[in-house]
Amino acid sequence: MVGRVKALGFSISVDGFGAGPDQSLEHPLGKGGNTLHRWLLGTKTFKTMIGQDGGSDGVDNALAHRLMDGFGAFILGRNMFAHSRGPWPDDGWEGWWxxxxxxxxxxxxLTHHAHEPIVMEGGTTFHFVTDGIEAALERARDAAGDLDVKIGGGTSTVRQYLRAGLIDDLHIAFSPVLLGRGEALFEGLDLPALGYRVTESTPTDLATHVMLGREKGS
Amino acid sequence: MVGRVKALGFSISVDGFGAGPDQSLEHPLGKGGNTLHRWLLGTKTFKTMIGQDGGSDGVDNALAHRLMDGFGAFILGRNMFAHSRGPWPDDGWEGWWxxxxxxxxxxxxLTHHAHEPIVMEGGTTFHFVTDGIEAALERARDAAGDLDVKIGGGTSTVRQYLRAGLIDDLHIAFSPVLLGRGEALFEGLDLPALGYRVTESTPTDLATHVMLGREKGS
Structure with missing residues (x-):
């Protein structure tokens, strides 16, 4: 048995943007990007993660719980890991977390610039892959064994894996906000032609959760 | 008092398309386009309109009822009226209805090619406007008096009026389907910069209804 490749909890705006414009250290999700994640920020799962009490239960929380649970490996785009661009600066950066x-x-x-692995507490090791998305997925599958691999984002990384047909399950949370500019998840992607279809659609007060699936081998 | 300019019941897919690809006489909404309108096709309002009994009540039906009710004038793109393109053929075409x-x-x-008005039964007269969207809106407002004007579509027509900031209220029905190709409603439009915001979001089993509003003078 081989695990599945999933991109989960990918929030996008009514006008199709997975992050706001003008990403920076102050605005890691781009301007207005936080409003995309309102369905997540109020859940019990998220509040527990940041050390707060309370939070909502229900569908949003159940989906929030699935975001990080039970994965054997993760893949992130460079911009998810760091705000620096180009060759790695010698600044001791170890991620946002x-x-x-x-x-x-x-x-x-995923990066164009080699970097030694970074061993963190709690079982996370950051590995830096310079030879493309397929190579990264192969290494992630090997590391994950029977468990699932999660494509953690951002938009550009998810788009690359979708275009290559390498994501099995995609959970999109449509948030009722307009961003106007930013990274458009679907632009130029013909998902039905790539074998994807809608498998489920579940609305909550804060988002409409749409599940896309792709049969292996399609 | 002046009526508002509205585009209502504009169904789009998860991936942002307002109609499917390859529009033709056989597929007036493009291939797969009918699946966009599932929320509408089962309502009591729609069934009554096509002479059938039964149909659903509830939110979808209430919104369906608002689609055609109480407008003083309508504006349609050429492709909403006819499948022919270019100079009008001498085929006696009087619309799909x-x-x-x-x-x-x-x-x-809206057309680039002049055509005599066509007086139909039941109060509908088709007027053909060759001098642009502003001129068409001016004529529609004059005809509507205190009543609202509806921009009836298709996607390209709605996009032109949005870009000009001339639509006051937009009701989008997000349907849980993927189309892959077609006319993308939001592509290249920065709606917040044009003064639009989300005023309401109401999910049903078949669609998530999102209302966008623009304050007059914004």
């Missing part, structure tokens, strides 16, 4: 990142598994960072 | 079209009000068709 502090000493104990929420991955707790091997995490493969 | 038979002798008694569902508009029951003056209906202005």
């Amino acid at each position: 502090g000493d104990n990142p929420p991955y707790h598994a091997p995490t493969f960072i | 038979g002798d008694n079209p569902p508009y029951h009000a003056p209906t202005f068709i």
Whole structure:
């Protein structure tokens, strides 16, 4: 048995953007990008993760729980890991998440610039992959064994894996906001032609959760 | 008092398309385009319109009822009226809707090619406007008096009026389907910069209804 490749909890705006414009250290999701994640930020799962009490239960929370649970490996685009661009600066950057990142598994960072692995607390090791998305997926599958691999984002990374037909399951949360500019998830992608279809659609008060699936071998 | 300019019941797919690809006489909404309108086709309002009994009540039906009710004038793109392109053929075409079209009000068709008005049964007269979207709206407002004007589509027509900031209220029905190709409603439009925001989001089993509004003068 081989695990599946999943991109989950990918929030996009009514006008199709997976992140706001003008990404920066101050706005890691781009301007307005936080409003995309309202369905997630109020859940019990998220609040527990950031050390707060309370939070909502229900569908949003059940989906939030699935975002990080049970994966054997993760793949992230460079911009998900760091705000720097180009050759790695010698600044000791170890990601946005502090000493104990929420991955707790091997995490493969797509980059054009080689970097030594970084071993963090809690089971996360960041590996840097310079030879493309297929190579990264192969290493992630090997590391994950029977468990699933998660494509953690951002938009450009998810788009590349979708275009290659390498994502089995995609969970999109449509948030009722307009962003106007940013990274458009679907632009130029013909998902039905790539074998994808809608398998489920579940609305909540804060988002409409749409599941896309692709049969293996299609 | 002046009526508002509305585009209502504009169904789009998860991947942002307002109609499927390859529009033709056989597929007036493009291939797969009918699946966009599932929320509408089962409603009591729609079934009554096509002479059938039964149909659903509830939110979808209430929104379906608003689609055609109480407008003083309509504006349609050429392709909503006819499948022919270019200079009008001498084929006696009077629209897709038979002798008694569902508009029951003056209906202005945007076209590059002049055509005499066509008086139909039931109060619908088709007028053909060759001098642009602003001129068509001015004529429609004059005809509508205090009543609202509806921009009836298709995608390209709605996009032109949105870009000009001339639509006050837009109701989008997100249907849980993928089309892959077709006319993308939002592509290249920065709606927040044009003054639009989400005013309401109401999910049903068949679609998520999102209302966009623009304050007059914004």
